[in-house]
Amino acid sequence: MSAQEFTLDSLKRILLEAAGMAEDVDLGGDILDTDFEDLGYESLALLETGSRIEREYGITLDDSVLTEARTPRALIDAVNAHLMSGATVA
Amino acid sequence: MTASVVVTGLGVAAPNGLGTRDFWDATRNGKNAIGRVTRFDPSGYPARLAGEVPGFVAADHLPSRLLPQTDHMTQMALAATDWALADAGVEPADLPEFDMGVVTASASGGFEFGQGELRKLWSQGSQYVSAYQSFAWFYAVNSGQISIRNGMKGPSGVVVTDQAGGLDAVAQARRQIRKGTPLIVSGGVDASICPWGWVAQLAGGRLSTSDEPDRAYLPFDREARGHVPGEGGAILIMEAADAARARGARIYGEISGYGATFDPRPGSGRAPGLRKAIELALADARAEAGDVDVVFADAAALPDLDRVEAEALTAVFGRRGVPVTAPKTMTGRLYSGAGPLDLAAALLAIEEGLIPPTVNVEPAEEYGLDLVNGAARTAEVRTGLVLARGQGGFNSAVVVRAVD
Numbered sequence: 347m348s349a350q351e352f353t354l355d356s357l358k359r360i361l362l363e364a365a366g367m368a369e370d371v372d373l374g375g376d377i378l379d380t381d382f383e384d385l386g387y388e389s390l391a392l393l394e395t396g397s398r399i400e401r402e403y404g405i406t407l408d409d410s411v412l413t414e415a416r417t418p419r420a421l422i423d424a425v426n427a428h429l430m431s432g433a434t435v436a
Numbered sequence: 437m438t439a440s441v442v443v444t445g446l447g448v449a450a451p452n453g454l455g456t457r458d459f460w461d462a463t464r465n466g467k468n469a470i471g472r473v474t475r476f477d478p479s480g481y482p483a484r485l486a487g488e489v490p491g492f493v494a495a496d497h498l499p500s501r502l503l504p505q506t507d508h509m510t511q512m513a514l515a516a517t518d519w520a521l522a523d524a525g526v527e528p529a530d531l532p533e534f535d536m537g538v539v540t541a542s543a544s545g546g547f548e549f550g551q552g553e554l555r556k557l558w559s560q561g562s563q564y565v566s567a568y569q570s571f572a573w574f575y576a577v578n579s580g581q582i583s584i585r586n587g588m589k590g591p592s593g594v595v596v597t598d599q600a601g602g603l604d605a606v607a608q609a610r611r612q613i614r615k616g617t618p619l620i621v622s623g624g625v626d627a628s629i630c631p632w633g634w635v636a637q638l639a640g641g642r643l644s645t646s647d648e649p650d651r652a653y654l655p656f657d658r659e660a661r662g663h664v665p666g667e668g669g670a671i672l673i674m675e676a677a678d679a680a681r682a683r684g685a686r687i688y689g690e691i692s693g694y695g696a697t698f699d700p701r702p703g704s705g706r707a708p709g710l711r712k713a714i715e716l717a718l719a720d721a722r723a724e725a726g727d728v729d730v731v732f733a734d735a736a737a738l739p740d741l742d743r744v745e746a747e748a749l750t751a752v753f754g755r756r757g758v759p760v761t762a763p764k765t766m767t768g769r770l771y772s773g774a775g776p777l778d779l780a781a782a783l784l785a786i787e788e789g790l791i792p793p794t795v796n797v798e799p800a801e802e803y804g805l806d807l808v809n810g811a812a813r814t815a816e817v818r819t820g821l822v823l824a825r826g827q828g829g830f831n832s833a834v835v836v837r838a839v840d
Contacts, residue, residue, distance in 0.1 A: 366500030386501055394504075394567035401563055 352425040365391035445524025445673030447516035451487030451767040483643040487666030487768030505568035507546025509627035513578040516671040524673040528586040537590030541601030541624035542575040543771035547633035590617040598826025602775030607694040624772030627667035655735035669773020688783040692837040693721025699829035711748035717833035732778040735762035746803035755804040775824040782820035
């Protein structure tokens with residue numbers, strides 16, 4: 347069984363569902379390495395986003411994943427690492 | 437010498453008008469806004485009428501960032517704040533952030549949001565509960581969201597005293613301005629027309645169970661049978677009078693006096709506190725009873741409470757001694773939104789020289805009130821008294837005055 351991949355598009359969709367978008371932010375731009383805070387998402391928005399990722403992908407993320415991932419790239423990598431390890435175990 | 441505090445901006449979200457102009461047009465013309473509940477199906481409940489704010493679409497007024505984290509009441513409060521700031525000609529980004537504070541009132545918090553999250557908790561599990569439930573339900577959330585959206589870091593807070601709270605918040609805002617903060621956003625917006633909020637209101641035992649919109653909420657009438665709940669309220673921009681004048685602001689009027697009392701324990705035999713609250717507010721404003729041109733009544737529409745209010749008014753002003761009105765007969769009782777909405781109406785009455793009417797009510801003769809009912813009354817209004825009582829014994833009174 348091949349592991350699902352968590353993509354930037356998936357993250358953007360979940361961010362919008364979880365927390366909407368700030369007025370002066372363009373999620374369509376190159377945001378992979380932009381700090382979540384500069385994108386208008388504070389810790390609670392990320393908590394809600396993490397909770398939705400967990401539900402959708404059937405995984406459990408450590409609290410530290412959400413507090414340490416400062417950018418979309420870091421969060422995507424952390425989620426994918428989790429998905430891969432889950433797939434390997436399975 | 438205590439500094440004068442004035443109102444320079446109004447933002448209204450009321451059942452009979454979205455925006456100050458719509459509200460005043462409807463109010464001065466006695467337009468009824470009470471109808472059957474549409475926010476949920478009320479057919480299984482003993483009370484089925486409400487005053488709902490029509491046509492408010494949050495996404496038209498707020499960025500999507502705020503929508504998943506806010507209750508209906510907060511969305512209306514944020515929009516009303518935008519309108520009030522624009523009305524006052526204040527651009528918060530241009531002012532020092534610690535020179536602006538937010539003090540609002542709340543009676544119930546974000547019930548509708550909370551109900552949705554509780555439903556998810558029980559039907560889907562805790563992992564489906566929004567992280568935003570942590571604050572979206574909370575009494576202080578309107579103050580907090582207004583503060584964040586507008587970058588206001590001065591003294592802020594919330595007052596929770598049921599329907600009296602809207603006036604108590606304005607009084608607290610006045611205190612903070614007198615202590616040195618030039619501008620405070622104040623007022624109150626409540627909305628809990630959802631099943632959870634509804635059963636909480638029903639438990640209080642004060643709701644009218646009538647199905648006739650023009651017969652359901654009849655304060656000071658022999659047919660008084662409880663009240664109809666409404667949603668919405670008003671946001672007021674309050675400023676130190678000197679600061680407002682210095683920037684050439686339009687001034688609606690002064691918050692001249694405030695009094696608040698707590699009723700004695702039921703059965704104690706001691707007098708209710710409303711009369712004392714009125715007297716304290718008049719004394720604070722250095723006004724005589726004869727100076728008051730209109731009273732905006734609390735208008736509980738329960739015979740015992742109507743009698744207490746009528747007795748307080750006739751004791752202070754004499755029998756039929758002052759025009760009394762209750763425009764809330766058009767909207768229902770708005771809880772923490774009621775006092776600020778009545779303050780807005782009083783300030784607009786001063787501006788136009790017109791007392792808005794009480795609708796549907798045939799006042800009982802024995803109350804001895806000069807009730808402005810049926811149609812508005814033209815009158816020079818220089819000083820208005822607004823009353824609000826909260827369940828549990830809260831009595832508050834505010835005097836507003838024209839500023840030359």
